[in-house]
Amino acid sequence: MxxxxxxxxxxxxxxxxxxxxxxxEFTKQQLTFFETKIRPVLVEHCFECHAAGAKIVQGALRVDHRAGLLRGGDSGPAIVPKQAEQSLLLKALRYDEFEMPPKGKLADSVIRDFEAWIAVTTVSAGRSFVSFQxxxxxxxxxxxxxxxxxxxxxxxxxxxxxxxxxxx
Structure with a gap:
């Protein structure tokens, strides 16, 4: 024991x-980009099935905090920081290996925003976590x-x- x-x-x-x-430490531009381009998409299209408030967290994937994105779910890590092409989240948004969100593919401009976010840096969905200090x-x-x-x-x-x- x-x-x-x-x-x-x-x-x-x-x-x-x-x-x-x-x-x-993230720049003001990085935080603004995340808060205006990424977080709203996650909240609107992903939190219903992949956040703490979901009735059942689908695929064991949580996207409401950075650790959940890095750890990923049943299929592996959702994001690989600074390696967008290896990130399952991006593949799912593109409808390559998975089709997320299931209600319909997002606009190409939104997918490009996620690609840029992952490629440059990965700001957490919950910026003040102790684990991010x-x-x-x-x-x-x-x-x-x-x-x-x-x-x-x-x-x-x-x-x-x-x-x-x-x-x-």
């Missing part, structure tokens, strides 16, 4: 470190496994609290 807890803690820290390699220190020692009924480790606590938050 103790080994499993240590393994899970180490894995969570590695995932946090991998996410930390992505840039955390700069990584401040490396784990130098493995902490003992938390005891049942106590708080989560600091590495996991911030992720747990931030995974489902969405700004108004």
């Amino acid at each position: 103790n080994r499993l807890a240590v393994l899970l803690l180490a894995l969570a820290c590695l995932v946090s470190r991998a996410e930390a390699d992505e840039p955390r 700069p990584f401040k220190a490396a784990v130098t020692a493995i902490a003992p496994a938390p005891v049942l009924g106590t708080a989560f480790s600091p590495c996991l606590e911030g992720r747990r609290a931030s995974n489902f938050a969405m700004p108004a």
Whole structure:
């Protein structure tokens, strides 16, 4: 049991470190582009089936936060930052491998916006998540496994609290 807890803690820290390699500061232009061109499309066409508020999250894919897009769903990562052509989200919007949204293909200009967004940077759908803050220190020692009924480790606590938050 103790080994499993240590393994899970180490894995969570590695995932946090991998996410930390992505840039955390976005220009005003990047944020404006995301807020005006990308987020509205995700909300209108994707959140019904792929967000926290969905009755059933289809394909285990969440598009309402960056971690969900990076982790992806049953078919793999939805986006590959700075590699638009490898991103399943873009392939689905183009109706290449999947056909999303299912109610009809989006305009080519919207698809080009997503291509540009993925190719340049990938701003989160929820910009204020704790997991998007700069990584401040490396784990130098493995902490003992938390005891049942106590708080989560600091590495996991911030992720747990931030995974489902969405700004108004």
